[in-house]
Amino acid sequence: MNEAKILGVVGWSGSGKTTLITKLIPLLSGRGLQVATLKHAHHNFDVDVPGKDSYEHRKAGASEVIVSSARRWVQMHEVAAGQEATLAELLQRLSPCDLVLIEGFKTERHPKLEVFRKATAKSPLHPDDSRIVAIASDQEFPAARVPVVDLNNTAAVADLVCERAQSIESVLAMLASGVTTI
Numbered sequence: 001m002n003e004a005k006i007l008g009v010v011g012w013s014g015s016g017k018t019t020l021i022t023k024l025i026p027l028l029s030g031r032g033l034q035v036a037t038l039k040h041a042h043h044n045f046d047v048d049v050p051g052k053d054s055y056e057h058r059k060a061g062a063s064e065v066i067v068s069s070a071r072r073w074v075q076m077h078e079v080a081a082g083q084e085a086t087l088a089e090l091l092q093r094l095s096p097c098d099l100v101l102i103e104g105f106k107t108e109r110h111p112k113l114e115v116f117r118k119a120t121a122k123s124p125l126h127p128d129d130s131r132i133v134a135i136a137s138d139q140e141f142p143a144a145r146v147p148v149v150d151l152n153n154t155a156a157v158a159d160l161v162c163e164r165a166q167s168i169e170s171v172l173a174m175l176a177s178g179v180t181t182i
Contacts, residue, residue, distance in 0.1 A: 002094060004036070005165035008102040010132070011115035012122040016151065017103050020115055020136065023154045024101065024161060031158070033098040038090055040104030048076065088175040091168060099165060109174050111166045115151065116141075133164045 009017050021037060028035050048055040054067045058078060065076045079085065087108045094100060102110065106125070114126050116137040126132040126144060135144055136151040147164075149156040 002096045002168050004094065004097050004100050004168045005162075006091065006100045006102065006110060006168055006171040007133075007161055007165040008105060008108070008110050008112035008131075009115060010104070010106045010112045010125060011117075012120045012125075014120050015115045015117045017115045020151065020154070020157065021101055021103060024158055027154055027158045028099060028161070031162075033162075036094055036097040036100045038087075038094070038100060038102045038105075040102075047074065086175070088172055091172060091175075099161070100168070101161070110171045111164060113157075113161060113164065117151065134160045136160070 009021055011017050025035050025037070048058065054065045054076070057065045058076060063078050067074050067076075077085075087102070087105050087110065091100065106112075109131055111133045112129070112131050113134045113136060114124065114129075114132045116124050116126075116135060116139070118137075118139045124135075124137075124141065126135055126141070126146065132146060134146050135141060135148040136157045137148060138151050141148050147160060149160050151157070
């Protein structure tokens with residue numbers, strides 16, 4: 001059974017989600033946590049390179065390819081158009097770990113940390129999304145219903161991530177039922 005805690009990291013493009021996650025991972029790992037990430041891509045992407053055997057296997061029609069070495073393994077699964085895996089399905093595929101940071105999946109029903117930068121010139125997400133349980137921002141939100149920390153204070157963000165992440169069991173239940181519990 002995976003005992004992982006789950007927290008999404010959401011925000012507008014350019015808000016610094018990836019930058020924050022890449023700062024959080026070594027900090028959280030240094031605290032003894034095994035951290036996994038799950039990233040949603042809005043476009044066609046490829047992790048393989050033309051000319052490599054695994055690419056040629058997929059090109060030839062393999063529906064799934066696993067590449068393994070002494071250092072890592074990767075599983076590539078082809079899906080039909082419109083058959084994108086759900087967040088719940090992807091979470092269930094993860095190996096056991098302590099914490100999963102989900103980048104993207106902004107409209108899903110899991111607990112989320114909003115990354116907000118004033119420079120994006122967009123409205124914050126938290127007033128309209130009850131699933132946002134914390135905010136990391138370069139500006140204050142005195143009326144926010146959830147904790148707000150300075151986006152540039154990675155240690156404070158890491159503390160908030162650990163405090164606000166929820167069990168994989170409760171997140172899977174939320175995703176299955178449509179019910180959000182905060």
